Amino acid sequence: MRLDVVTIFPEYLEPLNVSLVGKARARGQLDVHVHDLRQWTYDRHNTVDDTPYGGGPGMVMKTEPWGEALDQTLADGYDAGAQGPVLVVPTPSGRPFTQELAVELSERPWLIFTPARYEGIDRRVMDEYATRMPVYEVSIGDYVLAGGEAAVLVITEAVARLLPGVLGNAESHRDDSFAPGAMANLLEGPVYTKPPVWRGHAIPEVLVSGHHGKIARWRRDEAFRRTAANRPDLIERCDPAAFDKKDRETLSILGWAPEPGGRFWRRVEGVEE
Numbered sequence: 001m002r003l004d005v006v007t008i009f010p011e012y013l014e015p016l017n018v019s020l021v022g023k024a025r026a027r028g029q030l031d032v033h034v035h036d037l038r039q040w041t042y043d044r045h046n047t048v049d050d051t052p053y054g055g056g057p058g059m060v061m062k063t064e065p066w067g068e069a070l071d072q073t074l075a076d077g078y079d080a081g082a083q084g085p086v087l088v089v090p091t092p093s094g095r096p097f098t099q100e101l102a103v104e105l106s107e108r109p110w111l112i113f114t115p116a117r118y119e120g121i122d123r124r125v126m127d128e129y130a131t132r133m134p135v136y137e138v139s140i141g142d143y144v145l146a147g148g149e150a151a152v153l154v155i156t157e158a159v160a161r162l163l164p165g166v167l168g169n170a171e172s173h174r175d176d177s178f179a180p181g182a183m184a185n186l187l188e189g190p191v192y193t194k195p196p197v198w199r200g201h202a203i204p205e206v207l208v209s210g211h212h213g214k215i216a217r218w219r220r221d222e223a224f225r226r227t228a229a230n231r232p233d234l235i236e237r238c239d240p241a242a243f244d245k246k247d248r249e250t251l252s253i254l255g256w257a258p259e260p261g262g263r264f265w266r267r268v269e270g271v272e273e
């Protein structure tokens with residue numbers, strides 16, 4: 001996979017040399033190119049922003065540097081044999097970045113990121129490149145960062161670990177929180193390693209029972225417990241057909257009940273039904 005990042009803070013992307021992403025680069029699984037947007041400015045101050053039309057606070061990133069930067073990035077990539085670019089635009093007003101979207105992006109051969117600063121990029125840049133390639137405007141959460149570089153690091157790491165051969169054990173992401181499959185929409189439960197007792201805290205006995213069925217059941221119950229506590233919205237969205245009898249029992253113990261349509265809703269404590 002080829003990744004291009006255009007930014008006014010190339011040094012912010014240094015973590016792409018470290019750990020899983022760094023190793024994927026070293027092995028040639030990821031071909032990363034970071035570009036300084038100011039290369040495509042021609043005034044003494046290397047200006048990339050200007051005041052917003054219509055007034056208001058803050059500055060807006062200008063069309064010209066972004067246009068030249070993206071044209072050059074595309075031309076260089078095509079020259080190097082890359083195909084099928086998609087533009088990934090980090091923005092708090094984008095669609096939420098989810099594991100599903102990470103999987104979708106991991107299937108693309110070439111991602112071009114445009115992390116912005118100030119109040120973001122002049123809209124016409126996204127409109128222009130949307131005529132040439134898919135544009136994904138992506139938010140990594142309901143909060144506002146000062147710039148999109150941290151979002152690029154988040155998205156890159158989530159995508160890179162899904163690429164074939166990047167994780168040592170290909171099974172590792174099978175049971176991840178949000179992973180598609182039997183545990184879809186559930187968060188992963190707690191995990192343990194040696195020693196069996198630490199400062200008086202013992203691991204759950206079932207994990208050393210050697211009984212795979214019981215271990216799988218325990219993991220699923222714990223996933224329900226954690227999801228119910230931290231992300232009840234995920235349980236409400238679950239297709240009830242995915243729940244077995246024991247799941248329903250666990251949910252009922254946790255205070256959930258099926259509504260007439262079959263979906264589960266948490267009962268409000270103290271309310272007579």
Ligand SMILES: C[S@@+](CC[C@H](N)C(=O)[O-])C[C@H]1O[C@@H](n2cnc3c(N)ncnc32)[C@H](O)[C@@H]1O
Nearest residue numbers: 090091092116120139140144145146147148151
């Ligand atoms: C200060 S923010 C601009 C916020 C903009 N005024 C708004 O409310 O949508 C500057 C840049 O940081 C990045 N950014 C901030 N929060 C983000 C988030 N939650 N997800 C992805 N990128 C974000 C984007 O690149 C954004 O253009």
